[in-house]
Amino acid sequence: MTDNNRSGAKTVDRAAQMDDSVITLAHGAGAGTMRSLVDELAVSRFTAGEKAPSMAPGRVELAALDDGSAQPVGDGLQSVVTTTDSHVVSPPVFPGGDIGRLAVAGTVNDLAVMGATEPQSLTCSLVVEEGYPVAALESVIESMQATCEEAGTQVTTGDTKVMPSGDLDGPVINTTGVAVVSHEDIVTDAGVSPGDALLVSGTVGDHGIALLSEREGFGFGGTLESDVAPVNDLVRSALEAGEITAMKDPTRGGVATTLNELAEKGGVGLELDEQKIPVDETVAAAGEVLGISPFHVANEGKVVLAVEAADAEDVLAALQGHPKGTDAAIVGHATAEHTGRVVLDTGFGRRYLSEPEGQALPRIC
Amino acid sequence: MAAEPTLQFRDPDAADELVGRLETLMAEIAQPVSVMHVCGSHEQAIAKFGLRSMLPADLTIRMGPGCPVCVTNMPEVDEAVSLARDGAIVTTYGDMYRVPGTTESLGDASATGADVEIVYAASEAVELAEANPNREVVFFATGFETTAAPTAAVLRDDPPANFSVLSAHKYVPPAMNVVAELPETDIDGFLAAGHAAVITGYSLFEPFVEEYETPVVVGGFEPLDILLGLERLLEHINDDRAALENAYPRCVTEDGNTAALEAMWDVFEPTTGEWRGIADIPDANLVLREEYAEYDARKRFDIDPDVGTADPLTAECRCGDIMAGTADPDDCALFGEECGPQTPVGACMVSSEGPCKIWLEYGGKPDL
Numbered sequence: 182m183t184d185n186n187r188s189g190a191k192t193v194d195r196a197a198q199m200d201d202s203v204i205t206l207a208h209g210a211g212a213g214t215m216r217s218l219v220d221e222l223a224v225s226r227f228t229a230g231e232k233a234p235s236m237a238p239g240r241v242e243l244a245a246l247d248d249g250s251a252q253p254v255g256d257g258l259q260s261v262v263t264t265t266d267s268h269v270v271s272p273p274v275f276p277g278g279d280i281g282r283l284a285v286a287g288t289v290n291d292l293a294v295m296g297a298t299e300p301q302s303l304t305c306s307l308v309v310e311e312g313y314p315v316a317a318l319e320s321v322i323e324s325m326q327a328t329c330e331e332a333g334t335q336v337t338t339g340d341t342k343v344m345p346s347g348d349l350d351g352p353v354i355n356t357t358g359v360a361v362v363s364h365e366d367i368v369t370d371a372g373v374s375p376g377d378a379l380l381v382s383g384t385v386g387d388h389g390i391a392l393l394s395e396r397e398g399f400g401f402g403g404t405l406e407s408d409v410a411p412v413n414d415l416v417r418s419a420l421e422a423g424e425i426t427a428m429k430d431p432t433r434g435g436v437a438t439t440l441n442e443l444a445e446k447g448g449v450g451l452e453l454d455e456q457k458i459p460v461d462e463t464v465a466a467a468g469e470v471l472g473i474s475p476f477h478v479a480n481e482g483k484v485v486l487a488v489e490a491a492d493a494e495d496v497l498a499a500l501q502g503h504p505k506g507t508d509a510a511i512v513g514h515a516t517a518e519h520t521g522r523v524v525l526d527t528g529f530g531r532r533y534l535s536e537p538e539g540q541a542l543p544r545i546c
Numbered sequence: 547m548a549a550e551p552t553l554q555f556r557d558p559d560a561a562d563e564l565v566g567r568l569e570t571l572m573a574e575i576a577q578p579v580s581v582m583h584v585c586g587s588h589e590q591a592i593a594k595f596g597l598r599s600m601l602p603a604d605l606t607i608r609m610g611p612g613c614p615v616c617v618t619n620m621p622e623v624d625e626a627v628s629l630a631r632d633g634a635i636v637t638t639y640g641d642m643y644r645v646p647g648t649t650e651s652l653g654d655a656s657a658t659g660a661d662v663e664i665v666y667a668a669s670e671a672v673e674l675a676e677a678n679p680n681r682e683v684v685f686f687a688t689g690f691e692t693t694a695a696p697t698a699a700v701l702r703d704d705p706p707a708n709f710s711v712l713s714a715h716k717y718v719p720p721a722m723n724v725v726a727e728l729p730e731t732d733i734d735g736f737l738a739a740g741h742a743a744v745i746t747g748y749s750l751f752e753p754f755v756e757e758y759e760t761p762v763v764v765g766g767f768e769p770l771d772i773l774l775g776l777e778r779l780l781e782h783i784n785d786d787r788a789a790l791e792n793a794y795p796r797c798v799t800e801d802g803n804t805a806a807l808e809a810m811w812d813v814f815e816p817t818t819g820e821w822r823g824i825a826d827i828p829d830a831n832l833v834l835r836e837e838y839a840e841y842d843a844r845k846r847f848d849i850d851p852d853v854g855t856a857d858p859l860t861a862e863c864r865c866g867d868i869m870a871g872t873a874d875p876d877d878c879a880l881f882g883e884e885c886g887p888q889t890p891v892g893a894c895m896v897s898s899e900g901p902c903k904i905w906l907e908y909g910g911k912p913d914l
Contacts, residue, residue: 205657214888397666456558472898524914528558529769530596531914535907538887 214538216246239364241295245446247370248291248429251362260364264291265357273321273351276391277406278481281324284354286411286481287432289332293413294428294484296368296420297360300332300413305339306355311346321352332411334358372426373447375517378493382415382484382500383408383508384459385436389478390467397471404463410482415505419484422499423492429485437476438536439485440523447487450519456528459508477537487515555768564773565600571780578604580732581779582871584722585739586613586899587767593908595769605776608731608871611721612739614689614714615641615897616869617821620860622714623647624851626686629712629843630660635678636712637663637671638686639693641897646860646890648853652686668693668700675709684843688714691745694832695806698813701838712843715832717816718742719750724827726758730872735761735779740771740794745810747802748792759788766794813838822893823866857891859884865892868901875905882906 208218228244239260241251249264268284285303292300305325309318329335336356391405412430419425427447431439436458444451460475468475482505488496493511500506525534572579583589589609592598598607611617624647630636636652643664644653656662661681665671668685675683687697694715701711718739725731738751743764751762761782765775775793782789792798812835819831834842843849862880867873875881875894885891887903894902904910 203657205653519914525596527595528556529561530599532593532596532599533907533909533914538907 219246239367241367241369245369245371247295249295249297249358251295251367253364254361258364259361260367262292262295262297262360262362262367263357264288264295265355266291267353267355269351269353270392271351271396273317275395275407277388278409279321279324280352280354281321282328283409283481284356285325285328285332285334286409288356288358289328289334289411289413290430290432290482290484292358292360293411293416294368294430295362296366296428297362298413298417298420300334300358300360302337302359303329303334304355304357305336306357307339307341308344308349308353308355309341310344310349310352313352318352321354325354328411332413366420368420368425368428369446370427370429370442371446373443373449373451373487373515374426375449375515376490377426377449377487377515378490378511379440379451379453379513379515380486380488380493380497380500380509380511381431381436381458382412382419382486382506383482384461384464385431385480385483386460386464386468386475386478388481389435390464390471390473390475393471393473393478394467399467399470405467408480408482410505412482412484412505415500415503416484418499418503418506419486419496423496424489425486425496426489427487431480431483431485433479434536435475435477435479436483436485437474437523437534440534441521441536443485443487444515444523445521447515448520449515449517450521451513451515451523452519453513453523453525453534454528455525457510457512459510474537476534490514555766555770557770560770561600561773564770564777567777568605568773568780569602571777571784572602572605575780575784578606579734579780579783580606580608581735581737581776582608582610582725582731582733583737583739583765584610584612584718584725585737585741586616586897586901586904587741588612588737588739588765588772589901589904590899591767591769591772593904593910596908596914597769597772598911599914601776605780607737607776608733609868609874609901610725610736610871611821611824611869612718613869613894613897613899613901614693614716615639615645616865616893616900617716617721617824618642618645618688618714618893619820619822620646620648620856621851621853622712623651624853625844625849626652626684626712627655627660628849628851629682629684629686629847630655630662632847633661634682634684634847635661635663635674636684636686637665637674639666639688640664641899642686642688644887644890645893645896646857647851648856668697672700672703672705672709675706679706679708682708682710682847684710684712686712686714688716690716690718690739691742691806691810694814695745695803695810698809699806701813701834701841702809705841707840710841710843710846711834713814713833715814716821717830717832719746719754720816720827720830721821721824722754723757724825725870726754726760728870728872731870733760733871734783735763737772737775737779738762738764740764740766740798743792743794743798743802745803745806747800748790748798749800750802751790755788755790761787761789761791763791763793764798766797821866821869823863824870859891863892865894865902868894875902875910878902 500509
């Protein structure tokens, strides 16, 4: 991964050296620390002996670190898109959803932002601990099935493992999704050009702030809910309305991480207008109390899109016309300046919007 | 929705008006002005809202020793790490978790088996002690008056016998004197921290204003509070008036929270100690009084940290200069290179109140 424009480049290298004996929670937090681990530990080995990443049509390789992979099949005009994700969440049932809905939506959405909005089928691999209540598992599976129906897909194969009591804290669900798409329909993370408009499909930070509040025991009047939902249908509406140059679902690390990745991979700068980024009022207030920005935490039912400027209003209208995109907004644009960085106009002055570093830690004052 | 600012102190139009006023005043003063804030929360708000990019070019806001985590000394962290290594449950605020000691932070200790718990409040540490009656629970207590008063409150409320406090609490006013006397600093006015003044009252700054003949304005933390604080300071500077003013009257009173102060001074006494990288500062460290010795971790345990050898980079860290307002984060060769939030060399890169962490995240200078 190229990191040349990020001031944290050497920092990340030193982190990898210093931490090489143990994995820390920061490695799972989704931003630079995790990417350097994945790059150095896995990608370099899995791609050993390969030439430079292929730019062949219909092909998205591991080294692209995109939301999934695309490999040409059959007559060579179509590709099979795959993505895989293991889901753990504490607590497994949370306001607005549960781990079952999350496991299906997460994978369906990763396919959707690759342009694969009609998931052929999903796998479901389940790891549970001895002593876990069958009734709880039953409700998780029911939730998975309901979410599959909502997304227009089904689980067609699976696996179950049981671990001895004490070896696991709550269930782990892995899902893998498969879809077949035409080459020209594939959307990557790397396609943003200067001038493109930036859109988000709705309010940001809902999932992360709802879960952090729940974990920290703050009720905030019980109004905070995760946005977890499959958004493949919403993405299809957007794809039909205009030319989308890049797309990503802003899960771990939030919209800040997603935007920085789009800027870096596209070799552009992004300029955002903070006043236009939709944030639910309670989420904003809870974020202030927790000392954690809604831009830095996960969304599980949202999409960030880069769209050719001429099509921006059409795509916006398509998103807003869909029940899962009523709060969609145009929030900024790409430029040739500040390459690899995201600049936020706060309504007062201007500053960088950076990726969160490591786990979010509650602050002192 | 964010599109309609509903927060009274976040109205960009009102901010533009205040900035216009700052420009007028700077034109009247007709020379460069440096003001210093003494609070990490001020720096956090200034950077987060990009306020420096709005200000007149020759008005400079410098950072003072206002981040309690940043001035916590390495040996204090070593003590906490040592207690955790020896089997105690060490509780602390999230900001302290990654602050490097000589060789290890509490986060490092936790990753390799020590019991370290992050708490939001001193009372949570007490609850943890109640829930674990067979374990020693130590609260590694950091922060200025705003957190020292709550630490005092739990100690006065008969905590369980397995609870103790390792105090690294700090007291700002003596540090302001030290900074004002540094030959390298040339500060025309101070923006004092509203949070701390809620406890201490603004009258606390009267002797400072008289002694150093420099205006002090107590300011709040919303963008408009800060701009108003700057406007009041420039007024006084323009009129050559060493005045003390409260620009945060919705929270701060003249005498402060007398109950909190009484609790704080009942439990703590000031002592001389080193502020990381700055200096030995007289009466700026708060330690437990003899009456509370049974809860003093330093008296209960024989703490003997095996400190080892520090990372040689530590010698290059300019955290102390930055906290004293004599250097900016990007004056440090390590900034954003060897030193980053995941691999901090100094505490300034750790806390959300730390100037280096803030500048790396938001950008510091108004160059956008």
